[in-house]
Amino acid sequence: MVDALTGNVAELVAEAAERAPRRAALVDAASGRTMDWARTNAAVDAYVGTLDAAGLRPGDRVVVPLPNGPEFCVALFGILRAGGVAVPAAATSPELPNLVEDSGATLVVGDTVPVPDPDASAEPVEARNSGEDTAVLCYTSGTAGVPRGVMLSHRALLSNVRQCAQLRPAPVTASDRVLLVVPLFHLYGLGPGLLQVTSAAATAVLLDSFGTDRTLKVCADNEVTALVGVPAMYQALTAADPEHLARGLASVRLMTSGAAPLSPSVLSAMKDATGLHVFEGYGLTETGPVLTSTLVGGVAKPGSVGRPLPGVELRLVDTDGDPAGTAADPDEEGWFDEDEPETGRIAAKGPNLFSGYWPDGTGGPDEEGWFRTGDVGYLDSDGDLRLVDRAGDLIIVNGFNVYPNEVERVLAELPEVAEAAAVGVPDDRTGEQVMAVLVLAPGATLTEDEVRDHCASRLARFKVPSTVQFADELPHSPTGKVRRSTLRGSVT
Numbered sequence: 001m002v003d004a005l006t007g008n009v010a011e012l013v014a015e016a017a018e019r020a021p022r023r024a025a026l027v028d029a030a031s032g033r034t035m036d037w038a039r040t041n042a043a044v045d046a047y048v049g050t051l052d053a054a055g056l057r058p059g060d061r062v063v064v065p066l067p068n069g070p071e072f073c074v075a076l077f078g079i080l081r082a083g084g085v086a087v088p089a090a091a092t093s094p095e096l097p098n099l100v101e102d103s104g105a106t107l108v109v110g111d112t113v114p115v116p117d118p119d120a121s122a123e124p125v126e127a128r129n130s131g132e133d134t135a136v137l138c139y140t141s142g143t144a145g146v147p148r149g150v151m152l153s154h155r156a157l158l159s160n161v162r163q164c165a166q167l168r169p170a171p172v173t174a175s176d177r178v179l180l181v182v183p184l185f186h187l188y189g190l191g192p193g194l195l196q197v198t199s200a201a202a203t204a205v206l207l208d209s210f211g212t213d214r215t216l217k218v219c220a221d222n223e224v225t226a227l228v229g230v231p232a233m234y235q236a237l238t239a240a241d242p243e244h245l246a247r248g249l250a251s252v253r254l255m256t257s258g259a260a261p262l263s264p265s266v267l268s269a270m271k272d273a274t275g276l277h278v279f280e281g282y283g284l285t286e287t288g289p290v291l292t293s294t295l296v297g298g299v300a301k302p303g304s305v306g307r308p309l310p311g312v313e314l315r316l317v318d319t320d321g322d323p324a325g326t327a328a329d330p331d332e333e334g335w336f337d338e339d340e341p342e343t344g345r346i347a348a349k350g351p352n353l354f355s356g357y358w359p360d361g362t363g364g365p366d367e368e369g370w371f372r373t374g375d376v377g378y379l380d381s382d383g384d385l386r387l388v389d390r391a392g393d394l395i396i397v398n399g400f401n402v403y404p405n406e407v408e409r410v411l412a413e414l415p416e417v418a419e420a421a422a423v424g425v426p427d428d429r430t431g432e433q434v435m436a437v438l439v440l441a442p443g444a445t446l447t448e449d450e451v452r453d454h455c456a457s458r459l460a461r462f463k464v465p466s467t468v469q470f471a472d473e474l475p476h477s478p479t480g481k482v483r484r485s486t487l488r489g490s491v492t
Contacts, residue, residue, distance in 0.1 A: 002199075004158040005351065008127035009135050009195065010044065010081035012161070016201035017041035020174065025198075026070040027177075029207040029218045035070055035118055037201060040077075043070075046120035047078030054113040058083030058129050061105040061137055065089040065096055066115065067208040068184050073194060074116035075109050076184075080135055080154075083128030087137045087149075088185035090478060095147065103137055103149060103358065130154050137358055138187050140285040149358030150285045152187070159351035160191055160288035161199045163309040167295040171226070171256060172200045178226045179219060181207040181233070183478045187289045188259045192281070193228045212236050216248025223251040231262045232480025234278060238269035245273045256281060258290070259479035261387055261405070263412070264302035271300075280305050282385065284373055288352035292385050304384040311351060314385065316344025321372060343388050347372045376403070393484050395424035395432050397462040402434055404484065407465065410458045411436055414451070416444035421474055423487045425467065436465035437487055439474055446470075 002011040016025065021038035028034075035043070056062065062079045064086055066072040079086040087103050089096055100108060107113045129135075135154045139147040164171055171192065172178055178197050182189035197204045205222045207215065210233055218224070227249075234257060237245055255270065258281045270278050277300035283289035291314065294306035308314045316324040324344030349369045356364030365371045376388040389403040396402070404422040411420035419439040424432040436455075440446055448468040455464045475486040 002158060004162045005155050006131045007154060007158055008080060008130040009154050009157050010077045010127050012158075012195065012198040013037070013041050013044055013077050013081075014124075014127075016198055020201040023174075023201060024177075024203040025201075026073055027203060027205045027222060028069050029205055029222065030069070033070070033118075039118070039121075040070075040074065042121035043074045043116060043118050044077045044081055045125045046122040047074055047116045048082040048125045049122050050114060050116070051078060051082045051084065051107070054107055056082055056084050056107060056113075059085060059133070060107065061085045061087050061103045062107045062109065062113070063087045063089050063096070063100055063103065063105045064109045064185070065091045065093070066109060067091045068180060068189070068206045069208060070118050070206065071115050072184050073204070073206075074118060076190075076194075078116060080129075081125055081127045083133075085134050085137050087139075088190065089139075090183065090185055099139055099147065102147070132355070134355065136187075136190070138190075138285050150187075151355040151358055151361060151364075152285075152288060153355050156288045156352050156354055157191060157195060159311070160290055160309075161195050163311050163350075163352060164192060164196055164290055164293075165199060166310045167293060168298070169254060169295065170200075171254065171295065172196045172202050174200050174202055176200065176202040176225045176253075177205055177222055177251075178202060178228060179205050179207065179215070179222075179224045180228060181210045181215060182228055182230060182259075186259070186478050187285045188230070188283075188479060189228065191289050192256070192258065210236070212240050216240065216244065219252065220248050220250070224249075225251055225253050227252060227255045229255060229257050229278075230259045230479045230481075231257060231266065232260075232476070234262065234270055235266050238266055238273065242273045249274050249276075252276065255279070256293075256295075258283065259477075260481040261303075261305075267300065267302050282306070282375075282387065284375075286354045286371060286373070287348055287350075288354065290352075291348050291350075294384075297382070297384065301382075301384060304380065304386055306384055309350075309352075313349040315347050315370075316342075316377065316379070317347045317372060318344060321347070343376050343378045345372055345391060346375045346377050346385070390484075393423070395422070395434055397424075397427075397432055397434065398430045400460075400462050402463045407434060407436065407455070407459065407463055410455055411438065411451070413458070414446065414454055416440050416446040418442075418444075419474055419482075421482045421484060421487055422465065423484050425488070427466075430462075433466040434463060435467040435469065435487075437469045437471055437474065439471055
């Protein structure tokens with residue numbers, strides 16, 4: 001077994017090839033092409049030769065702007081085996097030139113170095129670089145909207161794979177066929193998706209884009225047993241005919257969700273249609289990425305993202321980084337007030353944390369190993385983490401805190417609303433005011449006054465939107481998360 005603290009991520013492929021050489025490894029849903037683990041490992045070895053011929057040196061960054069498919073997987077593992085640093089990127093992103101420049105990449109797959117040939121093979125190559133060496137430079141916009149390179153070592157990625165593998169039921173087992181439609185250039189698709197599948201020597205069913213009918217057909221045709229999904233994906237699936245949904249997911253044993261909070265109504269709808277719970281998790285690119293999961297407690301509890309993974313420590317802190325009151329022992333009588341839970345910034349500690357931001361490693365864990373996230377949350381009476389919002393998205397009206405999620409939940413109660421976002425906009429009198437941006441359901445009509453009247457009946461006056469705008473769509477990240485920073489930036 002690859003040592004999580006000293007190994008190279010690409011060793012996971014070699015291990016899978018040794019344990020299950022003829023088991024299907026990568027299934028390209030578009031073409032139906034299947035590669036077993038022996039073939040995948042050989043293709044990775046061959047790509048190391050291609051990279052060497054292109055002049056790659058250990059530590060060089062290589063941008064991988066490929067869609068979900070066998071070529072992406074072989075390129076990623078080939079770069080890591082060759083001692084390079086993989087920089088995953090969206091295949092058609094307009095930000096690609098900036099990413100190449102900022103990372104100082106020497107090679108770009110499909111441009112300055114060829115896309116891998118899945119049929120190529122070569123003599124076995126020993127992995128170069130390991131442990132604390134940077135394996136992946138993953139760009140994340142965070143709260144500021146400015147992409148930042150997150151430096152993830154082999155140690156961080158392998159540690160998170162091992163932590164997730166200890167959960168029960170296991171997210172991925174050797175017999176699983178896992179649908180990977182979440183973009184692999186996002187760490188959620190890469191870590192809990194591809195790396196977890198590889199570690200278990202399971203089978204990845206690779207789909208380059210999500211569509212409800214297409215996804216259900218791929219799941220049925222490939223007898224998919226596990227889904228790694230995001231809330232937007234599950235929300236779209238629940239809109240399908242219940243019988244069609246149940247048939248498409250008939251072989252599925254486990255569904256997980258991450259990257260954004262999952263609505264309790266979607267959780268309930270998936271359970272009604274399939275008989276299965278969707279287990280939620282929480283994490284960040286900076287944390288490798290998974291920190292918590294409802295799989296830890298074994299209960300898919302609406303509104304909760306569960307408890308810390310094995311080897312992960314969490315605590316809630318104030319703005320100065322001092323521990324908040326909710327970090328107490330949940331078994332201690334009287335520590336928790338259900339009516340007024342004390343919130344705090346979520347701080348994490350563990351071997352899965354990143355090494356800092358590119359290029360100089362600033363902003364990483366402190367001297368004691370703690371990393372303070374930009375998320376605000378609290379622990380409920382069971383000791384499960386519940387997210388409140390992003391600290392950077394906090395709206396302050398006359399000195400009072402308004403969390404956008406709270407407003408958005410009330411807006412979503414209106415049957416005419418398909419999607420809602422709440423952001424803060426400058427106000428000379430109060431500092432900020434709440435602005436709501438709504439996407440209406442097809443054929444629905446709604447006035448600004450109706451929206452405000454509904455909110456006024458459910459929220460304190462300072463939380464009621466002063467401005468209501470209607471839009472055809474909201475800006476989203478690749479994993480379906482609403483980009484509030486983009487909405488704020490559009491306000492003039």
